[in-house]
Amino acid sequence: MARKKIKSKDKHILALSTLVNHPSAILYEKEDLIAYDCDGFTIHKATPKAVVFPENTEQVAKIVKYCHDHSLPFLARGAGTGLSGGAIPLNGEVIISMVKMKKLLSVDLENRRAVVEPGFVNLKLTNTISDKGYYYAPDPSSQYCCTIGGNVAENAGGAHCLKYGVTTNHILGLEVVLPNGDVIEIGKNGIADEPGYDLLGLITGSEGTLGIVTKITVRILKNPESKQTVLAYFDKVEDGSQAVSDIISAGIVPAALEMMDKTAIEGVEAAAFPVGHPKDIEALLLIEVDGIEAGIGEQIEQILQVCRNQNVREVRAAKDEQERAAWWANRKTGFGAMGAISPDYLVQDGVIPRSKLPEVLSKINKISEESGLRIANIFHAGDGNLHPLVLFDARIPGETEKAMEAGSACLKVCADVGGTITGEHGVGIEKREEMRFVFKDEEIQAQTDIRDVFNPDNLLNAGKLFPTPGRCAEVKKEMKAAAIS
Ligand SMILES: Cc1cc2nc3c(=O)[nH]c(=O)nc-3n(C[C@H](O)[C@H](O)[C@H](O)COP(=O)(O)OP(=O)(O)OC[C@H]3O[C@@H](n4cnc5c(N)ncnc54)[C@H](O)[C@@H]3O)c2cc1C
Structure with a gap:
C-alpha cells in the first residue's frame, strides 16, 4: 500500500511515522490531538506532540528508542479512563497508544492462565472464556472499556477485589519495553515467584513510569x-x-x-x-x-x-x-x-481502616458543609476503599479549585486515621502533593531513586506520581553532603 504523505515538516514526526507500518498510525495535527489532551481526570489538559499506534513490541521498542535517543518525552496510553491524570501529556509527550495491540494471544485452561496484549479490554477476557467456565477476577467498574495494560500500570481494583485481590495478585508475567528501548521479560513461563527482586510487583502499579508493558500473562479463575x-x-x-x-x-x-x-x-x-x-x-x-x-x-x-x-x-x-x-x-x-x-464531579480514592468508616464519613460531610459542595460517597466498604465524589460546576469561577481542595481535604482525613491516599486509581498528577500526607521526604526519595534506575532521564511519563522535586532534591543533596563529611 502506498504510504499517505505526512504533511508535517517536523523531523521527529517524519521519523516516527516510518516506525509504524500503517499510514493512519500517527496523529500530529492539532485537531486530532485534542482527543488526547486528558484522560478521565479532565481538570488538567495538555497537548501531546504526536500520538503513535504501534502494532507490536518491536514497533514499541523502536519508538521508545527513538524518543530516548532524541530526548523526546513519551508515555503509554491505554483506554484513557485513568482518574488521576496518569496519561496526560504534561510535557508535550509523544503518546504511544496501545489500542492496536489488543490481541488475546493464548488461553491455557489447564494451567489457568491467559496471555494478552496490553490493549486488550478487561471485560473481553471474561466474556471470551466464560462459556468454558472461567473468568478474570479484577473487575474495575470501567472494565467494559479499560485495558489490561492500563490495569497493570494502575494496579486496578474493583468491587470483587475484597475476596480475590487486586490486579497484582493476578499477574504472572510481563514483557516490558524499558525507557531506553530494551525489551525484558519478567515472570518467565508464567512462574510468578522468580528468584531475585520482585520486578512483577514493582512494575505493577508503577503508573507507567518504569517501562511500557507489551505483553501480560494473567491468572484466570474457575467460575x-x-x-x-x-x-x-x-x-x-x-x-x-x-x-x-x-x-x-x-x-x-x-x-x-x-x-x-x-x-x-x-x-x-x-x-x-x-x-x-x-x-x-x-x-x-x-x-x-x-x-x-x-x-x-x-x-x-x-x-x-x-x-x-x-x-x-x-x-x-x-x-x-x-x-x-x-x-x-x-x-x-x-x-x-x-x-x-451535577455538571462536573471529581472522584477521590482514599483508603481507611474499616472501623473508622462512621468517623471518616462524618468528617467528609463536614468538608462538604464547609466547602458548600455536595459530596457523594460510593465505595468498596469491605476493604475500606472510599470514593468521595465532589460535585461541582466548572463554569463557576473558583469552583474547580474549591473541589480540588475539598478532595484533598478528604484524603487528609483518610491519611490521618491511618489510611492512605489511593486504593486503586493511582497518584498520577492529581495526588502528587498528597503523597506528603503519607510519606516522609526520605521515603519519597527512596521511590524516585528506584524510578531513576529504570528511567534515568525521566523521559517516560515525567511529572507523575511524585511531588514537585524541589524538596526531595534538597534532601538528596543534604544526604550526599552528610555522607561526604
Ligand atoms: C467510570 C470509571 C470507573 C472506574 N472504576 C474503577 C474501579 O472500579 N477500579 C479501578 O481500579 N479503577 C477504576 N477506574 C479507573 C481506570 O479505569 C483504571 O485506572 C484503569 O486501570 C485505567 O486503564 P486504561 O486502559 O484506561 O489506562 P489509561 O488511562 O490509558 O492509562 C493509565 C496509566 O497507565 C499507563 N499505561 C497505560 N497502558 C500502559 C502500558 N501498556 N504500559 C505501561 N503503562 C501504561 C498510562 O501511562 C497511565 O499512567 C474507573 C474509571 C472510570 C472512568
Whole structure:
C-alpha cells in the first residue's frame, strides 16, 4: 500500500511515522490531538506532540528508542479512563497508544492462565472464556472499556477485589519495553515467584513510569459454583457501617461489599440504570457471596441477620439473576451517574481502616458543609476503599479549585486515621502533593531513586506520581553532603 504523505515538516514526526507500518498510525495535527489532551481526570489538559499506534513490541521498542535517543518525552496510553491524570501529556509527550495491540494471544485452561496484549479490554477476557467456565477476577467498574495494560500500570481494583485481590495478585508475567528501548521479560513461563527482586510487583502499579508493558500473562479463575447478592437499606450511615464490620467479624468473606450514601443514590436513580432504591435512606449495602452451592444459603442467612441487628429498614436477597445484574449495573455505573445531578464531579480514592468508616464519613460531610459542595460517597466498604465524589460546576469561577481542595481535604482525613491516599486509581498528577500526607521526604526519595534506575532521564511519563522535586532534591543533596563529611 502506498504510504499517505505526512504533511508535517517536523523531523521527529517524519521519523516516527516510518516506525509504524500503517499510514493512519500517527496523529500530529492539532485537531486530532485534542482527543488526547486528558484522560478521565479532565481538570488538567495538555497537548501531546504526536500520538503513535504501534502494532507490536518491536514497533514499541523502536519508538521508545527513538524518543530516548532524541530526548523526546513519551508515555503509554491505554483506554484513557485513568482518574488521576496518569496519561496526560504534561510535557508535550509523544503518546504511544496501545489500542492496536489488543490481541488475546493464548488461553491455557489447564494451567489457568491467559496471555494478552496490553490493549486488550478487561471485560473481553471474561466474556471470551466464560462459556468454558472461567473468568478474570479484577473487575474495575470501567472494565467494559479499560485495558489490561492500563490495569497493570494502575494496579486496578474493583468491587470483587475484597475476596480475590487486586490486579497484582493476578499477574504472572510481563514483557516490558524499558525507557531506553530494551525489551525484558519478567515472570518467565508464567512462574510468578522468580528468584531475585520482585520486578512483577514493582512494575505493577508503577503508573507507567518504569517501562511500557507489551505483553501480560494473567491468572484466570474457575467460575464459582454459585453466587448470591443481598441489598440492604439503612436509615443511618452508622448502622450500615457497623453492619459492614459485623459481616467481616462474623468470619464471612464476601466477594464484594459495597456501600452508597444518600447523594450517590440520588445520582444512580436519576441516571441510566435506576432500580427503584428509596431516595430517603442514608445508606445502602450491596453484599455478594460466592462459592460452593451448599454454603451460600447459610452465609446469606447470617448476612440478613447481621443487617437486622443493625436496624436495617429493608434487606433481601436478589430474587433472580436479572435482578442481581440490575443492582450491579446500577452500582457499577455510579461514577458516570453523577453527571445526572451535577455538571462536573471529581472522584477521590482514599483508603481507611474499616472501623473508622462512621468517623471518616462524618468528617467528609463536614468538608462538604464547609466547602458548600455536595459530596457523594460510593465505595468498596469491605476493604475500606472510599470514593468521595465532589460535585461541582466548572463554569463557576473558583469552583474547580474549591473541589480540588475539598478532595484533598478528604484524603487528609483518610491519611490521618491511618489510611492512605489511593486504593486503586493511582497518584498520577492529581495526588502528587498528597503523597506528603503519607510519606516522609526520605521515603519519597527512596521511590524516585528506584524510578531513576529504570528511567534515568525521566523521559517516560515525567511529572507523575511524585511531588514537585524541589524538596526531595534538597534532601538528596543534604544526604550526599552528610555522607561526604
Ligand atoms: C467510570 C470509571 C470507573 C472506574 N472504576 C474503577 C474501579 O472500579 N477500579 C479501578 O481500579 N479503577 C477504576 N477506574 C479507573 C481506570 O479505569 C483504571 O485506572 C484503569 O486501570 C485505567 O486503564 P486504561 O486502559 O484506561 O489506562 P489509561 O488511562 O490509558 O492509562 C493509565 C496509566 O497507565 C499507563 N499505561 C497505560 N497502558 C500502559 C502500558 N501498556 N504500559 C505501561 N503503562 C501504561 C498510562 O501511562 C497511565 O499512567 C474507573 C474509571 C472510570 C472512568
